[in-house]
Structures are given as C-alpha cells and as structure tokens.
Amino acid sequence: MMGETADTDIIEHHVDEEMEKKRIRSHGSFMESVTESEEGHGTQSSHRLLAYSDALISIIATVMILPVAHTKVQDNEELKESLQVLLSTKIAVYLMTFIIVTVAWAAHVRLFQVIERIDDCLALLNLACMMLITFLPYTFSLMATFPDNILGILLFCACDMVLGLFQVLIVLYGFRNPFLLNEQIQVSENQVFYKHHILKVIMRVPIMCLFASIFSFIFFPLSYVILAIIIFLPYMSQTFKWCRSKAIGRVEESPDSMLFYTYHLNEPLSKERLEAFSDGVFAIVATLLILDICEDNVPDPAVVQKQYGGSLVAALQGYGPEYLAYFGSFVTVGLLWFVHHSLFLYVIKATRFMGLLNTFSLAFIGGLPLAYQLTHEFPRNSRNELEAIQISCVIIFFAGIFQLAIWLAALFFERETLHPYVRYGGREHSFMLAKLALYPCVALGTFFLTCFLSKFSASIFHLMEITVPFAFILLRLLVRGGVALLRLIFCPNRPQPRSFLEEEEEARMPFNTVVT
C-alpha cells in the first residue's frame, strides 16, 4: 500500500513535469504561429490554411473518377463499343481534370512558398481561390460532353481569369505587407524585381485565357490549343533550354533563374505540401468504394422479406463481390500509401520533377478502386473478367513504377534530395529498392501469369491480394536473406556476419559526416 502511494507520487510528479514541459513547448510553437507585426496586426503561420487547401484540392482532383465508377456495366454482356467510347471519354475527363487541378495546386504551392505568413484577409482571399478551383472539374466535364459548344471553354477561362486576379491580389497584398513574405525576399534588396517577376509569371495564365476565350468565338479549336500551351509551354521551354545547354555546352544562367517561379525541374517543391496532397488523394481513393457500399448496398427490407424469406445473410451474399473489391482496393491503396510514406521519410528535399512523377502515380492510383470493382463484376472466366484483372494489374504496375521513378529521380541528385541511408550504398538502399519494386514486380508477374493461365486468372489475382500484405511484413527478412544469398554466390570467401557489420559501419560513416 505504501509502495503504491509512492508510485502514484512518482507518476503525478512526472505528469506535472511533463505538463510543464508541454506548456513551454506549445508556447514555443505558438510564438512561431502568431507573431506581432510592426503594424500591430497579428500574422499567423500558414500551416493550417495550406493543409485545408491541400485537402480541398485533393478531393477535387479525384472527384471526376466518380462518374467513371458509376457507369453501369451490365453483368452478362460483352463490353459494347458505345460503352467503351463513353468510358474512355469519362476516363479522359478524369485524367485531364486531375492534371489541371494538380497544375492549379502547384501554382498554389508556388504562391505560398513566397508568402509564408498569413492574416485574416489572406485567409479569406484563399478561400475564394479554393471555391474557383472546386468549380474547374465541372467546366471540364461540360467541355467533354459538349465539345462543339463554347460555353464550357468560356466558363473555364472565366474561372482561370478570376483565379489569376485573386492570385495577383494576394501577391500585391503580400508585397504591401512585407512581414508576410518569405524571409529571403523580406531581406532582399530586390523586392520590386521579385514582385514584377512573380506578377509576370502569374499574369501569363489569365492573359492566355483571355486570348483563348476571344478565339473561342472565332475558331474554337484554337482555344483548346492555347489551353494546352498554358500547361505545357513552361515544361517544353525548360526541356528545350536543357537540350540546348547540353548540345552547345554550358550557357550562362538567365536573370530569370531564381528560386521562385522558374519551371526548373529541380526547383524545390514543399515536401510537406506534397505529402499532404498525396495523403488527401490516398484517403479519398481508399474510401471511394465504401462510400458507394454504405449508400447503395443496404438491401431493401421489403425485398429481403419477399425474395430471401427474411434471411438478411442470404440477401447480403449477393453483395459479396463488392465487399471483396472494397477490401482489395483498400489494402492496395493502403500499401501504396505505405510505400509512398516510407520513401518520403528519406526524402530531404522534393523537386518539381518528383512532384510531376508523383502526380502521374496518384492519377493511376485514382483509377484503382474502379479497376478492382470491375474485376469482381463479371462472370467467372469470361473474357471481360480477364480484361478487368489485367487492367487492374496494369494500373497497379504504373502506380508503383512511378513511385519507383520518384526515387530514381531523387537518386540523380542524391546529395541534395536524399538521406544517406537510401543513397547508393546506404544501409537502407536495397530495402527501399525492394519496397518500391514489390508492387510493380507482383503486378507484372500476375499480368503474365493470367495471360498464360487465363482459366485461373481470378484465383491468381485473389492470391496476389492476400499475399502482398504479408510480403510487406516479411520484406526486411526477405531482403536480408536475398542479400546474404547474393553475397554467398558472388563472394563466398568472405565470412558472413562480419561483412554485414562492416557494411553497416561503412553506411553509417557518411551519415555521421553529414550530421556533424
């Protein structure tokens, strides 16, 4: 009894200490989040505003997958041509929306890398921007449904122009209150130069949109060309510059090439926001199927009474494939998130090119639930089922391959972008490779197996779904075993355990040198 009281004392003492520590810590972080500006208004850290914007934009980016997912495919008929046309139109709309919303997101990231603190006025302006961005997918689906009508393109251009206007307002407001700006610009003597450069880059889009909307009255296909130019011109010009610099040797840097608002492939991209945006997309995609299940797959009590003699279990068995599809897609999306999370844990700095690859990966992941749903909707061993399974494999393969590509792109500039552990020769290098390569390899394997053993395609696919999570759990062991095996084959003379320790020691070295 005595001992217990003493224990409690210790605990309570610790509690007090901890609470004191926490209070100090949160005060510290608070001091960062609200500071007193010279003019007496409170400015705020933009962290939460950006997190909310990322959540909104990631929902909007994936929304156009819903019309694709809800296209009804009949059970017992082959995929008709008309249906295929309809589906491919909708998929095209989804992909275009995804890319355009991601471009808008990238512009937003760029803007708030310049303006690092906010106040109430900026928060409200940002909400107005968000509302315009959420409206973009709708204009896009109008364009796709009525390709000959100029209303869709006019609405799109109008949204873009107003969006540009709000961004200009935000920039002007930021430069009028310099304490809101990025430190680097704040201390710079060239604030006016920065301001003009940023405004010039931002104004490019609304001006092009103005031209596009004017041309839409004269010869509307030209408007589509202009819109395509808006998106791809910066990248094309960058590629062109890069090619020229490789061809004719090193060219001098133009005054344009600053840290902000260039379209350099290794211009830094906020890693935090890249993660937040990806998390949003992963979360929406993982729950897409359960949203449908909750809404549509509760049987009608009258039907259960009449058709199944009141047996709910029998009635629910009809929905079996939907549940399977849900679990399959949740697990796959969850594990792809896990791979993404593991990779970005070791990324120090994200670049625009990595962001681009990430976008492609996410665009494929958005199609996953749909593909999984299709795999379970057709009768066993039909040509459609085989096709659906193979499409799923292809989607998983590309989603995984682009994640692998992010790492490879990071390895290209590894000194700047990666933690020493996952660089060439780092101690987690082979483990990371295995993690990133697991899904592409499995998907490729499943694809070819289903080609040869088309009769067992469904069983192979289900087996894949079940084994992959366990493969991830056992991956570290598998990699260790694999590395040991390779070593045994290629250099059997060196004693096993020592070489392991040695390797770890070697890998640890550069890490220490970086830290100290």
Next chain:
Amino acid sequence: MMGETADTDIIEHHVDEEMEKKRIRSHGSFMESVTESEEGHGTQSSHRLLAYSDALISIIATVMILPVAHTKVQDNEELKESLQVLLSTKIAVYLMTFIIVTVAWAAHVRLFQVIERIDDCLALLNLACMMLITFLPYTFSLMATFPDNILGILLFCACDMVLGLFQVLIVLYGFRNPFLLNEQIQVSENQVFYKHHILKVIMRVPIMCLFASIFSFIFFPLSYVILAIIIFLPYMSQTFKWCRSKAIGRVEESPDSMLFYTYHLNEPLSKERLEAFSDGVFAIVATLLILDICEDNVPDPAVVQKQYGGSLVAALQGYGPEYLAYFGSFVTVGLLWFVHHSLFLYVIKATRFMGLLNTFSLAFIGGLPLAYQLTHEFPRNSRNELEAIQISCVIIFFAGIFQLAIWLAALFFERETLHPYVRYGGREHSFMLAKLALYPCVALGTFFLTCFLSKFSASIFHLMEITVPFAFILLRLLVRGGVALLRLIFCPNRPQPRSFLEEEEEARMPFNTVVT
C-alpha cells in the same frame, strides 16, 4: 546592364544561402523524423501516419450524410410523413455514425499519445485498424434498416472486437520496444503499471462487445443498451465523480488519475490532430455538393438538342438552384472553417471536453450542404421552402454556438488553454467574441425575420448569404467602432485615442510576462 548582373549575383547569392539554410533546417527536422534506435531499426515520426488516419476517419465520419442528401424530395409535393420518417431515420444513422466514428478517433488519438514513434510494423497494424473503422458505418446502417435483425449488431461487435485486438497488439508491441513510447512513459519506472492500466482501458470495449454479441442471441435490445453504455459510461462516471467531489468536498485523487487514459474532461487532446480531423470534415463537407454537381448536373446532349433547341445555356439554367446551393454551402462552411481556424490559433492546449464540443459543432456542419440544397429545391413561398430555410438557420446557429462554446470552455481554464490575447481583457478578446458570435447572431436574426416576414424568406436568406462574407472582412473595423461607441456611451469623459493605447498596453503586459 551592369546593374542587372549585380542584382542577379545578389539574388543568386541569396538563393545559395537560403538553400543551405533550408538544407540544414530540413536535416534538423529529418533527424527528428527518423532516428536510430538502440536495436538498429529505424523508427519514424508518426506525424504523417496520423495525418493520413485523420483524413480517413474524417471521411468515414461524414459518409452517412450522403444517403440523407440523396433522398429524393419531389418538387411539388409537401413533405410527406413517410418521407419524413425515412429522412429522420437516415439523419439518426448519420448522427450515430458520426458520434461512434468520433469515439473511435478519440481512442486512436489516445493510443498514439502513448506511442509517439512508429516503425513499419506499427504502420501496417494501423492500416488494418483503419480498414476496420471504415467498415463501421455500414454495420450501423444495417442496424438501422433491420432493427430486428441481429446481423448488424453482430458485425458491429465483431469489428469492434478485432479493432480492440489490434489496439492491444499495438500497445504490446509498443511496450516491447520502449523507444517507440512517449518520453514520459519511457523514462518512468512504472512502465508495467502504465501498460496494465492502458490495456485494461482498451480491453473494456471488446469485452463489453463480446457480452453484447452474446446477449444479442438471447434478448437483443439489451445489446443496444450495452453498446450505449460503452460510449457513455466513462463520461457518466466522470460526471458522477465530479458531482460527488463538489457535494462532499475535495476527494483524494485515485491512482487511476494519470495523464493517459482517464476520461477527465480536461485530459489533454492533441491539438494538432483535432485540427487535422476538423479540416478533413470541413473539406469533405465543403465539396459534397460539387461532387454531386459534377456527376449529375451535366445535361444529356440529346436532351439539350430536343428540349432546348441546342441551347446549352438554357439547359443549364434549370440547374441554377443547385449552383446557388453549392456556392452558399461552400461559403458558409468555408467561413465556419475560418472561425474555427482563428479560434484554434489562440488555443494552446486542447482538452477532451473541447474535443466533445467540437464534435457536436462538426456534426451540425455535416448537415449544412443538405439544408442548403433543400432551401433551393422547393417552389418560392411554399411552406416547405420556409421550413428548409429555417432548418438551415437552426443548423448554422448550432454549428456556430458550439464553436462559441469551445471558446467559453477554454476560458474556464484560460491559464492553461488560451493565449493571453484572447483571455478576459486580452487585446483580441472582443474581436474573437465578435468572430464567434457573428454566425449564431445572423442565423438567429434570419430565423426570426423569416418567421415574421415569411413572404420574403428566400430574399432574406440570400441577402444573409451575400452579406456575411463582407461582414467578416469588415469585422475588425466593426468591432473597433462598436467598442469605441460603447466607451463613448458609458465613459464619455476619457479621451478616446489615449484609452485605446492604454488598453493595448495593459493587454500586452501579461503576454510579455508569460513569454519571458
């Protein structure tokens, strides 16, 4: 020309400096995010895992509003009784799901306040937990649709039991690898005591669920009672304890009352996760209507050709009310987010009671888009339109009132929970009050105005929608004016500008003393 080159040099120099700084900073934060444990495995900061979990759970919490929103209400008929019963059932399911998922979220927060670092194994276990949580709403809608069938309750209990099992696994894994634990527990000599206490609290739920599932075979209404007890018992026992302590004077603290896993109303709740969860709910709710618009409100080309003579604009005019509803709900949800954001900027420590009030506020916000949709769906001046508008006002009122209540609850323990600026007499106190009171006041005003001037209810409502954003922009001016006016009325003798400065000076004092 010379000057330009020099400028560029300066810029580039700054760029280099900044990049160096960034690299160091990100290395610093990286050192926090991956550390080397004694046993050689890399442990990771749980930040992103928790952000992803928050996103998933917030989607799931709001999902059951979709069946409510998609209940078709006919244009020209009065709300029939049967429809009202159906609607109220669905609303009840939504509210119950929201509460239960929030309880699961709170348990998750509690768990990861103990386990502060993760590794791959914990990340995968957490994904399994998430999958079980996403399945809860479906079991709940089964329960509501088939109240006499025990399948729903059995599925629910099964989910809960497996969830509890995974949580136990996570705790056991955490205590086997103490470097994953909260610092306070890590250094504590009572690890075993903590472990047993935490396991005891976690095991309570699955054991009760086991009883509930056994009783469901015997007398199923009892199972519902048990489930209700699981949720409310901790709060009831806390309230009872509190009442007793007030009635018979101060009782000694029981050994149970530690920082973790008590149900004290002022047990700390991670502020970061509260914000992340709220952001997720706000983001989903704000985009609910645009999701529907993108999917359903693109007219069929054939219909446009036939009915509207090819005029797309005429065809889209029919959807006018939907667009209005979307803009109205986006703006209202956005501004409520803005108020929430402003409030939590000044919250230093969140407590469980504030979390509870926040949940109620969010539950009302979830119903907002639906209410807005209804306001525009009925013919002008019908009884239904009036009802819908008044329901919207009531929802806005309660959403706002609960936000205000969060602040009032925080003021109750202001030394611990609030920044000095917004405490009694702080310089932002009246401004915060105005921000939080704006929506409830406007909603209440609109409600009573529509009672008296029922003929103009729609116009009043639209006017409210349009003026509120401007009111927020001008709020600071309005508050200054109001305070000056009050001062002029009650103490006209003191000179105006000086008293202002004085007040600011006074308000600044406690802030400085806290900081230094």
